[in-house]
Amino acid sequence: xxxxxxxxxxxxxxxxxxxxxxxxxxxxxxxxxxxxxxxxxxxxxxxxxxxxxxxxxxxxxxxxxxxxxxxxxxxxxxxxxxxxxxxxxxxxxxxxxxxxxxxxxxxxxxxxxxxxxxxxxxxxxxxxxxxxxxxxxxxxxxxxxxxxxxxxxxxxxxxxxxxxxxxxxxxxxxxxxxxxxxxxxxxxxxxxxxxxxxxxxxxxxxxxxxxxxxxxxxxxxxxxxxxxxxxxxxxxx
Numbered sequence: 201x202x203x204x205x206x207x208x209x210x211x212x213x214x215x216x217x218x219x220x221x222x223x224x225x226x227x228x229x230x231x232x233x234x235x236x237x238x239x240x241x242x243x244x245x246x247x248x249x250x251x252x253x254x255x256x257x258x259x260x261x262x263x264x265x266x267x268x269x270x271x272x273x274x275x276x277x278x279x280x281x282x283x284x285x286x287x288x289x290x291x292x293x294x295x296x297x298x299x300x301x302x303x304x305x306x307x308x309x310x311x312x313x314x315x316x317x318x319x320x321x322x323x324x325x326x327x328x329x330x331x332x333x334x335x336x337x338x339x340x341x342x343x344x345x346x347x348x349x350x351x352x353x354x355x356x357x358x359x360x361x362x363x364x365x366x367x368x369x370x371x372x373x374x375x376x377x378x379x380x381x382x383x384x385x386x387x388x389x390x391x392x393x394x395x396x397x398x399x400x401x402x403x404x405x406x407x408x409x410x411x412x413x414x415x416x417x418x419x420x421x422x423x424x425x426x427x428x429x430x431x432x433x434x435x436x437x
Contacts, residue, residue, distance in 0.1 A: 201429070204429060205428065205429045208426065208429055208432045209427070209428075215280055216280075217432070218276065218423055218424045219272075219273060219276045219277055219280065219423075221423040221424075221426060221432055221433075222272040222273065222275075222276045222419065222420065222423035223269045223270075223272055223273045224269075224423070224433060225272065225418055225419050225422065225423045225436060226265075226268040226269035226270075226271065226272035226273070226419055227265045227266070227268065227269035228265075228436075229268060229415065229418060229419060230261075230264040230265035230266070230267065230268035230269060231261050231262075231264070231265040233264065234260055234261045234263075234264035234265065235257065235261045238256065238257045238260040238261055239257055242256050242257055242260075267306050267307065268419070270305075270306045271302045271303070271306040271307070271394070272419055272420065272423070274298070274301065274302040274305060274306065275298045275299060275302045275398065275420070276298075276420070276423070278294075278297070278298035278301060278302065279294055279295070279298045282294040282297065282298065292403060293399075294402075295395075295398040295399045295401070295402035295403070296395045296396070296398060296399035297395070298398060299394040299395040299396070299397065299398030299399065300391045300392065300394065300395030301391070302394060302398075303390045303391040303392075303393060303394025303395060304387055304388070304390060304391035304394075307390040307394065308384075308386065308387030308390050308391065309386075309387075310386040310387075370385075397412075397416075401413070401416045401420070418436065422436050422437065423436075425437075
């Protein structure tokens, strides 16, 4: 154990091991996000036996965790390779290119999990960030909480509809036979979305929603830090 601890703390291996911890964080985060969502949605909206429910929840959780872990691996690996190829310097365009390629490879397949993940990238809201600080009476706090939650729900609905009508607008020329249906549109869409969000996080982080920033901090930056074997594998910090 002592030799392993010495290995993970060796600065010579830090950049490569940061990729390993990134995969770990991606898998853990993907499972944490997907499991409760799959659990609730399955029992609310699916009619099946308990065994089938469990299988679906496991499959959805596994796919989300695997996809996110894979993306973090590809992204951080490409970031490292680009940095080395550029004289050990990070260029402004590197996050976009790494996100573009990773998004295409991992999230390019048009399925339910990938659709939901991509929508989350575009409309991630933090409830806590919207509750004002200060001294209020109990009634005022309840009202503030209610209206904050109401506003978040309204925003989520509007952004959900926005994503749907944009897809609908893209399909209209095909429906009316103005153009032929292009191939691999979802793959390209996924690639661009991931390229943009990774560039924004690296260069314009403050424009992203606080909860999305926190998620990306955990995946891509916290994975660069550890001071023991314990917070390299078993815990993030």
